[in-house]
Amino acid sequence: MIHSLESLRTAVKGQGPKKLAVAVAQDAEVLLAVDGARKLGLATAILIGDEALIRQIAQEHEIPMDCYEIIHETDKVQACRTAVKLVRDGRADVVMKGIIDTSVILKAVLDKEIGLRESPVLSHVALFEVPGFDRLFLITDAAMNIAPDLEAKKHIIRNAVKVAHSMGNETPVVTCLCAVEKVNPKMAATLDAAALAEANRAGEIQGCIVNGPLALDNAISTEAAKHKGITDPYAGHADVLMVPNIETGNVFYKSLVFMAGAKNAGVIVGAKAPVVLTSRADSDETKLNSIALALMIASR
């Protein structure tokens, strides 16, 4: 089981070379992240985009282009479709976003003809290494689904559980985070949490333990849960923290990065292959971690 982001990178390296399909690759930040992954021995890449621009940026940043295959495609929508097709045809393992709107690449991923559609819901999964904790946490969904309903939450959990499985955690504990521990009809998140735990017990959500409603302290700390008198044996043992809405997830995510000194990775899951969307705000290390996480998921 993967317990740190370093061990994640090491495990990916040990699986042998993988391939990224980078859509609209003419961007310095993206090319530097891809080349970082190559230098670490994580993966090589097929770069789809404007070849002249890609070569110019590579030269400016001393990125050796002889390590890469380039597919010249100036149309950005078409570049996305080509990247997705490469993954569908088994020529690459992971789709990575270059300098293109997220919506465009996801449209290609979801395309019925050439796409990688699998789960009815695509979702964002963030992997966090928090100082002081001896295990990693998956947080979902901090970036994509705004206010998922109960059915969407089931898919979001299933998507995250597959990520946990890919990291060697065969029965992750998925905690549905709320502000309180008791079901309160005035708090929709608590009703959903109880329904999701029930759906898990009924076999509708498999390969994991779903619990909640629990507040964050009682989700991650057995001591806090004991102090509060919570009897759920999985309280305090969360591996996956499912947030009820995007604001909760986003503030949680940012508080970990900017206030708790946490390290992280993030990918879009729910399609047949993961999609890496690094952002300019990500550190170089986060970009590398995100690529590593996507490659780990792709190898399941």
Next chain:
Amino acid sequence: MIHSLESLRTAVKGQGPKKLAVAVAQDAEVLLAVDGARKLGLATAILIGDEALIRQIAQEHEIPMDCYEIIHETDKVQACRTAVKLVRDGRADVVMKGIIDTSVILKAVLDKEIGLRESPVLSHVALFEVPGFDRLFLITDAAMNIAPDLEAKKHIIRNAVKVAHSMGNETPVVTCLCAVEKVNPKMAATLDAAALAEANRAGEIQGCIVNGPLALDNAISTEAAKHKGITDPYAGHADVLMVPNIETGNVFYKSLVFMAGAKNAGVIVGAKAPVVLTSRADSDETKLNSIALALMIASR
């Protein structure tokens, strides 16, 4: 201006002795917190509750009862009303909850005849000292208002602004936290954030700068805001972080305490005097900080 929880305690001490009215005081944890505040020179207290039980607990924990006035009252509802009346009559400065449901004490606080009603909305304000930051943050509302509408948010902001003023921050920056920086009609929090900033510009919310929508990183870090190309001159300068719903606030609060090593205080504001509701899950230091914050607010 108060920049740390230690300087908050020092400032309260410097204001001279204040008085807590403790409702239903027959509880060891509560009495120990009150006596901690007395030892630090922050305040003394009038203890309202079952006198025999209070004296027994005090003896067991070596709390010197000659420092306290006790009002014997075995009826818990009546004990709450007495505590509130003591504050209304100027005999005490702050109401503190003992071993009684929060709803009971807040009912007394809101009582039209004997209560302390002021703002139409009571709200919870948490004060945080986060390692690595040179200023304190107020977070509201992480514990009381579940899903406040626009009008309620205006009151929540006004309540928090008074707290900031009491700590010497004359024009706090109030950032309405969202998952993104742009108004998105699919995200109600962004619409409210823009409306709140506009209400501030129109003079409807005074004594502060309200901005948003902003994600947490761009609310607290000028570097992150600059990197993202945000032009709002107050981005990165938030003093008050207003969350859109209780789940966001609660997860944020708990992440700071349990994952970022932050120290904190919390009170209920919006009445003529603050109400201290320490919880069993609070550390001794947090309980003291909460008492100190309430006393600081009471002295404004």
